[in-house]
Amino acid sequence: MASRRPSALDGPMTGVGSRRASELSSRRPSIDPSKLVPMDKFSVSSIPEPPPSFSSSPPVHSHYKTYSFVPPVAMTLLVHDFNVVFVGAGNIMFGSDEGPWNHSFRFEHKLGPRLKVVALIDPAVDRATAVLAKKCETFVRSAYENTRVFRTLDDFVKNLSKKDTPRAFVIGSPPMYRGTTQPGRDIELQILKHFPGIALFVEKPVATGPSNEIEEGFKVAKTINDNATICSVGYMLRYLKAVQMMKQIIDENNLTVMTTIARYACAYEAIAKPDWWNKSKSAGPIIEQGTHFCDLSRYFGGEVDISTVVAHSLEWDENAGHLSKLNVDETAIPPEDRIPRVTSATWKYESGAVGNFIHVVALQGHDYSCELEVYADGYQLKLVNPYVQPVLYVRKPGNDHEEVHKFPDDDPFFSEISVWIDNIEDIEEDPDTAQILCSYEDACRSYQLTWAIREASERSRDEHRKAKKATTPTA
Ligand SMILES: NC(=O)c1ccc[n+]([C@@H]2O[C@H](COP(=O)([O-])OP(=O)(O)OC[C@H]3O[C@@H](n4cnc5c(N)ncnc54)[C@H](O)[C@@H]3O)[C@@H](O)[C@H]2O)c1
Structure with missing residues (x-):
């Protein structure tokens, strides 16, 4: 990983009761x-x-x-x-x-x-x-x-x-x-x-x-x-200007993140790859797709206490899980490998903050609807539409007004490649521009979080099924 910028945390904490970043x-x-x-x-x-x-x-x-x-x-x-x-x-x-x-x-x-x-x-x-x-x-x-x-x-x-x-x-x-x-x-x-x-x-x-x-x-x-x-x-997504502005606000104001709230609603009608709909092939929508927002949540919230992850799902065979515009033949996928329509998870970060993530397979059309909110004392940083047209809404102490920041010419795919190549070529005129933002180890931790969410949701699904079965009167 490239050298990092010094942060307020690099210095010792100053006295009992001082704010912890x-x-x-x-x-x-x-x-x-x-x-x-x-x-x-x-x-x-x-x-x-x-x-x-x-x-x-x-x-x-x-x-x-x-x-x-x-x-x-x-x-x-x-x-x-x-x-x-x-x-x-x-x-x-x-x-x-x-x-x-x-x-x-x-x-x-x-x-x-x-x-x-x-x-x-x-x-x-x-x-x-x-x-x-x-x-x-x-x-x-x-x-x-x-x-x-x-x-x-x-x-x-x-x-x-x-x-x-x-x-x-x-x-x-x-x-x-x-x-x-x-x-x-x-x-x-x-x-x-x-x-x-x-x-x-x-x-x-x-x-x-x-x-x-x-x-x-x-x-x-x-x-x-x-x-x-x-x-x-x-x-x-870590390389989005909007995301880096959120990071900058947190760093400059020495903020402690209290919670991250992420919503990832994909447009399922546009997903025509049969493997994506099959958990045995793609590992399911949290691990394959929601991973971007689980990773962003960690980027702001820090390390997750994996033992705290709890989750619920709406499954394909529940009444509310019916989808009318599927472009794949789901009947060709074994029932146990079909994906949930909604997965909702919460967890504790090691800092004590709370993480919240919901993945939704419900929208039709083409564009996804994705939002990430990060809260700290007096602050709300809300990232909207990062895939299509990122907008950042910022609410600060002393005012109920939301600042709106738009980033019309941003391309995070280019930034991540550009930064990586600059590191290889050792072009570091300005160390601030040459930070690789996700190491392999960091990515492993995001992968671990997504698996924890999937397993927690499957555990609660099984418990729910069992409880329902126990209360259903037999004929
Ligand atoms: N960052 C993003 O937003 C983003 C977007 C799309 C895909 N991806 C990721 O990129 C990866 C590939 O996705 P894709 O959409 O290009 O898939 P794809 O199915 O379009 O292409 C994968 C290619 O890899 C080939 N392949 C299979 N086994 C291989 C092997 N052992 N060695 C080399 N090549 C092999 C396949 O023949 C195929 O041509 C996935 O991990 C996916 O999640 C990331």
Whole structure:
């Protein structure tokens, strides 16, 4: 993890009765929101013309903003190629209609013609070949024209040439194939065995295996730390300017977070991946999707006392759980693997604060409805719509008025990639802008919280069923 900003907690506590700042939450690094540069502002007048293959780019649409290519600042400072290996040729790497994610697009903007994707590892060779062919038809051809496709990491290692030696790996394969110490599901350890200390970017969640494997994730985290690997995990919402402004308000006012209240209501009609609806494949909506808000809650509330997590769910087979616009055939999924429609959880943070999270599978259409509120004495920080158009409402002491802050040109996917690459290249003109905000170990803790919520909700579901059965009169 990158060096952190000093906080009020770095000094000793001053006297009995003095205010205690938020515990671990405000110890974590943060970034001055005004210093998170949107990717279309990455221009300086003295930058040389990019080579023809990277010029005259068409505008590219993202939910966060419409961009056209401008060479990055880094290009003026460093001229050598940046060799990277992508693991996974799916939506997170190359985009889809489902959302604004598309790592390759952010890499192209960050690195310009320096980007060289030396290998794309994916057992679905046809899919990998097809996405590369599409890239090669565009202005970013030079990043992909020599990319080689491999089914496995071992195949890549066996065929490695010196000029293709990577500087970094981006891991966007399904989480069921990673985050453990078991053969075939230990890509992080395999990469570090062949390339000790190489930089890793890993998508969330860190894994989706059974909960008894969580400890293996922490072993992976230890190996990553022991190797002094620059590692970032894709909890991109931490990089939102709005989130960093919330962090700044907490730090500057030396606040103690009292509670976090998070609501994540997805638009289920737009989720057409059968695996997402099957707990045995994706581990369920809290672990796969709600994880972003569980992670954000921890980012503000600090460490969770896992033993305190309690939860309830509305299940698919309860009357109120009926959904009329499902775009998958749920009858093809075994009943015990079908997902809950609502999961509501509360817990205690180690600081004493209370966390509250609800995940809802009820909305139709396309856009999600997500909000996170953070309360401290006299303060309410309310983050609304972070996926589509983030707005932050701030209520402060001395006034009932809510300040409204809008962040129209923010792209957290770009910021997380940009910060990670700056760390790899050791570009740290301003330490405030180069903080990796989620380490692998931190991500393991978010994963642990999501499993605790799922298990607590299943326990209370079973108790409820049992109690209902006991009170139902037999015919
Ligand atoms: N941060 C975000 O907002 C965000 C958004 C989308 C996806 N994701 C995450 O990214 C990851 C991938 O999701 P996706 O939507 O791209 O999935 P996807 O199904 O679209 O693509 C996954 C790809 O990985 C390939 N693959 C399977 N096994 C592999 C292996 N062992 N090694 C390498 N590749 C393998 C598949 O063939 C497929 O091409 C998931 O963890 C998901 O949660 C994060």
